[in-house]
Amino acid sequence: MTETRDLVKGNEAVAMGAIDAGCLYYFGYPITPQSDIPEYLSYHLPKVGGEFVQAESEVAAINMLMGAASTGIRAMTSSSSPGISLMQEGISYIAGSEIPTVIVNMSRSGPGLGGIAPSQGDYFQAVKGGGHGDYHLLVLAPNSVQELYDLTILAFELAEKYRNPVMILGDAMIGQMKEPLLREPPGEIHEYPKEWALTGAKGRPQRVLKSLYLKDGELTAHNWKLHQKYETMKESEIRFEELMTEDADLILVAFGSAARISRTSVMMAREAGMRVGLFRPITLFPFPEPQLTAMAKAGKRFFVVELNTGQMLEDVKISAQGNQVDFFGKPPGALPTPEEIFEEIKKIYPES
Amino acid sequence: MSEKKIFSRPKTLKDAPFHFCPGCHHGIAHRMVAEAIDKYSLREKTIGVASVGCSVFLYDYFDVDVIEAPHGRAAAVATGVKRARKDKIVFSYQGDGDLASIGIAETVHTANRGENITIIFINNTVYGMTGGQLAPTTLLGQKTTTSPYGRDFMQDGYPIRMTEILATLEGTAFAARVAFTTPKNINMAKKAIEKAFQFQKEEMGFTFVEILSACPTNWGLNSIDSMKRVEEEMIPYFPLGIFKERKAADVL
Amino acid sequence: MKNSVIMAGFGGQGILLIGNMLAYAGLEEGKHVTYMPAYGVEMRGGTANCTVVVSDEPIGSPIVGKPDAAIVMNLPSLKKFESWIKPEGTLLFNTSLVSPEKQTRKDITVYPIPANDLATEMGNARLANMILIGAYVEATGVVSQESLINSLSKVISERNARFIPQNIEAIKLGARQINPSNA
Numbered sequence: 001m002t003e004t005r006d007l008v009k010g011n012e013a014v015a016m017g018a019i020d021a022g023c024l025y026y027f028g029y030p031i032t033p034q035s036d037i038p039e040y041l042s043y044h045l046p047k048v049g050g051e052f053v054q055a056e057s058e059v060a061a062i063n064m065l066m067g068a069a070s071t072g073i074r075a076m077t078s079s080s081s082p083g084i085s086l087m088q089e090g091i092s093y094i095a096g097s098e099i100p101t102v103i104v105n106m107s108r109s110g111p112g113l114g115g116i117a118p119s120q121g122d123y124f125q126a127v128k129g130g131g132h133g134d135y136h137l138l139v140l141a142p143n144s145v146q147e148l149y150d151l152t153i154l155a156f157e158l159a160e161k162y163r164n165p166v167m168i169l170g171d172a173m174i175g176q177m178k179e180p181l182l183r184e185p186p187g188e189i190h191e192y193p194k195e196w197a198l199t200g201a202k203g204r205p206q207r208v209l210k211s212l213y214l215k216d217g218e219l220t221a222h223n224w225k226l227h228q229k230y231e232t233m234k235e236s237e238i239r240f241e242e243l244m245t246e247d248a249d250l251i252l253v254a255f256g257s258a259a260r261i262s263r264t265s266v267m268m269a270r271e272a273g274m275r276v277g278l279f280r281p282i283t284l285f286p287f288p289e290p291q292l293t294a295m296a297k298a299g300k301r302f303f304v305v306e307l308n309t310g311q312m313l314e315d316v317k318i319s320a321q322g323n324q325v326d327f328f329g330k331p332p333g334a335l336p337t338p339e340e341i342f343e344e345i346k347k348i349y350p351e352s
Numbered sequence: 353m354s355e356k357k358i359f360s361r362p363k364t365l366k367d368a369p370f371h372f373c374p375g376c377h378h379g380i381a382h383r384m385v386a387e388a389i390d391k392y393s394l395r396e397k398t399i400g401v402a403s404v405g406c407s408v409f410l411y412d413y414f415d416v417d418v419i420e421a422p423h424g425r426a427a428a429v430a431t432g433v434k435r436a437r438k439d440k441i442v443f444s445y446q447g448d449g450d451l452a453s454i455g456i457a458e459t460v461h462t463a464n465r466g467e468n469i470t471i472i473f474i475n476n477t478v479y480g481m482t483g484g485q486l487a488p489t490t491l492l493g494q495k496t497t498t499s500p501y502g503r504d505f506m507q508d509g510y511p512i513r514m515t516e517i518l519a520t521l522e523g524t525a526f527a528a529r530v531a532f533t534t535p536k537n538i539n540m541a542k543k544a545i546e547k548a549f550q551f552q553k554e555e556m557g558f559t560f561v562e563i564l565s566a567c568p569t570n571w572g573l574n575s576i577d578s579m580k581r582v583e584e585e586m587i588p589y590f591p592l593g594i595f596k597e598r599k600a601a602d603v604l
Numbered sequence: 605m606k607n608s609v610i611m612a613g614f615g616g617q618g619i620l621l622i623g624n625m626l627a628y629a630g631l632e633e634g635k636h637v638t639y640m641p642a643y644g645v646e647m648r649g650g651t652a653n654c655t656v657v658v659s660d661e662p663i664g665s666p667i668v669g670k671p672d673a674a675i676v677m678n679l680p681s682l683k684k685f686e687s688w689i690k691p692e693g694t695l696l697f698n699t700s701l702v703s704p705e706k707q708t709r710k711d712i713t714v715y716p717i718p719a720n721d722l723a724t725e726m727g728n729a730r731l732a733n734m735i736l737i738g739a740y741v742e743a744t745g746v747v748s749q750e751s752l753i754n755s756l757s758k759v760i761s762e763r764n765a766r767f768i769p770q771n772i773e774a775i776k777l778g779a780r781q782i783n784p785s786n787a
Contacts, residue, residue, distance in 0.1 A: 007624070007631050007639070007758070025436055051435050055428070056461035063425035063458070067401070067432025070419045075436065093422045177666050178624070178639040180631050198417040198433065200440055202396035208411040210402070210420035264664030337669025 005180035011036035013145045017152025020185035024050030025075035027064035032116045033172040034106035037078040058083040062090030069101045072197025078104035092131030096211030100159035104168045106175035109332030118172035119332035123311035126169045127285045136230045137167045139284040141255040145179035160192040173257040239282035248277030254305040255281050262305045264338035292319035362386035364395045366415045375575030377565035388546045394441045401430045401444035406480040424455025427462035430469045443470040449479045452488040466523030466557040470548045476567040484570030488512045515562045519595035525557030527596040531564040533583040605660045607746045608668040612653035613677025618733035623654035628755035629747040630658035638666035731774035738778025
């Protein structure tokens with residue numbers, strides 16, 4: 001490690017990543033456990049010529065974001081589960097209108113007011129749509145403070161590349177934990193052409209960003225176009241991490257916080273002589289289905305660990321194509337310990 | 353005898369026929385907003401925010417950049433646009449259901465923050481596009497498809513006066529209510545809309561013009577009787593006038 | 605080397621502050637560190653605990669079921685966390701607020717320290733947390749005392765920088781509870 005690393009809270013790493021990605025506008029509403037993000041940005045955005053707006057609600061915040069981003073400027077919002085629920089209407093419009101935006105969900109527990117403890121109960125909401133209509137977010141699931149920073153920078157780029165909202169799905173654990181961060185801003189921000197941005201119709205035809213299509217066949221074509229975009233993401237944007245999967249008889253599949261805890265359980269299993277590995281999806285949409293399917297075909301057995309009662313599990317089962325998939329779920333309240341997961345591994349580890 | 357052209361299409365309006373019902377006031381309102389934009393040569397720097405309702409097709413008529421907002425959220429979208437592009441002129445155009453019911457929080461807070469945008473508010477006391485349901489501005493006793501016995505304050509409360517409410521807020525620079533019922537009122541409406549855009553140009557703060565409008569189709573009246581209704585039933589409850597006009601010196 | 609510790613007490617006892625200090629000290633020594641706070645919905649007065657892992661290798665879980673050590677500042681925390689400590693692990697607890705007979709395990713190394721009384725003798729009861737972290741570092745050698753002292757400037761704002769010398773004194777007083785010959 002170098003001296004340039006600083007001890008940084010996960011939420012702050014997101015805010016730093018946003019600043020270093022050239023984000024100029026933030027719109028949001030306070031909610032635990034992510035308020036460090038608006039607090040940091042309310043202080044730092046004015047220093048880089050940007051602006052912070054505390055909205056009257058998450059409903060307003062997502063719409064302000066839609067407005068600001070429609071002008072081609074980098075902008076974001078962040079919230080936690082109940083606030084993200086309130087944003088779903090706006091997210092659907094943003095997806096339909098193809099406006100590049102970054103939305104951070106440092107998720108907490110639900111349903112309802114739930115609690116402020118970490119949870120992965122928003123997987124379905126993030127990955128399967130969330131709002132109305134046939135659309136997808138590109139979903140990134142960081143599992144460390146460093147990755148929160150790096151993936152926030154990536155999120156802004158992917159949002160513009162695909163003209164699509166990108167969600168960073170973290171949770172109260174990685175948002176609140178502190179780790180060393182190496183803050184290396186990208187040298188140059190890649191500029192994608194923005195022939196869609198609303199800048200005033202000066203010397204060019206009018207531009208319209210909308211999601212209402214009433215003429216014959218228009219909406220059908222629009223939906224197919226969006227679908228094609230999601231297919232392109234599946235071809236080009238799948239990201240994942242593997243740890244000792246090659247010789248493994250059993251592969252833990254986990255994302256975000258659950259992957260972080262599982263990593264230690266895998267090490268415990270290795271020390272006990274078990275051939276156990278870890279597969280960690282970094283993009284939840286597009287989901288690394290081809291990679292998991294290939295491993296399933298090679299005879300690998302999966303063990304899904306999530307901080308919920310089984311959501312990503314469904315995608316792993318689809319990928320496993322009939323192979324056995326075991327599951328350990330921990331609904332919100334208390335985080336599982338690595339020891340607890342290790343005990344579960346021992347129960348299902350294939351006898352040889 | 354020489355001919356002089358005294359009437360032509362505003363540059364800001366496209367050469368497209370309106371889809372509005374006969375006797376509807378949207379067409380007049382559209383034209384007046386376009387004329388105000390022309391007057392200050394703002395077309396090339398204007399970004400419009402369309403709302404959900406009969407006016408959603410704003411972009412089919414106005415030759416400016418437009419973003420389409422979710423129902424009720426136009427003021428929040430306009431806030432985002434304006435914050436990001438302060439050199440642009442930003443206006444939203446919203447009906448009574450959109451602005452005063454589902455979007456009242458966004459409306460009030462946008463005004464209260466003094467966002468330097470203009471809202472054109474069409475009050476026709478009824479939900480137009482969805483088929484004539486009760487609006488927050490529906491008059492007492494008025495029958496709609498969801499108040500078949502007439503609006504009863506015991507059940508639905510009272511018609512809401514948005515201009516008066518917004519005029520109380522410090523962030524509001526200009527708030528006026530106008531109608532198209534007489535030549536005098538039309539002149540007043542034109543001046544109010546122009547003033548709103550002028551104020552925005554001068555960065556005076558939030559500007560708001562409420563237009564009392566006819567909806568003959570959902571009122572079940574012809575164009576002339578609709579106009580009479582605006583004059584005889586709406587204006588007495590929703591008085592016309594300028595309710596707030598900030599002086600330059602008042603801007604902090 | 606990998607070392608994990610849970611620190612726990614009432615909100616306001618400065619638990620999260622000493623957790624941060626240990627993480628900063630580890631960072632200064634080029635080690636991998638994680639700091640994981642647990643918190644209630646209250647802003648003040650609830651219970652507070654945090655887990656700090658300092659390791660030569662990259663750290664998997666910042667959550668630890670069986671920590672190498674615990675620093676306990678009040679009775680509820682002793683009741684909750686004493687059983688978590690690894691066999692042959694280390695427990696430091698604050699006998700000013702927890703009577704020694706409440707401590708039960710025999711398979712761990714126990715350091716009973718009257719942290720509040722010692723702090724009060726120094727003239728500032730709020731230094732109890734510094735005494736305990738000083739003692740912990742002396743007892744375990746996870747980081748050096750020097751690194752720990754250097755971390756003070758990271759966690760104490762410039763506005764309060766004048767308090768740093770007495771914090772250093774408290775850290776050293778804590779260390780002497782473990783090793784009386786330590787200057």
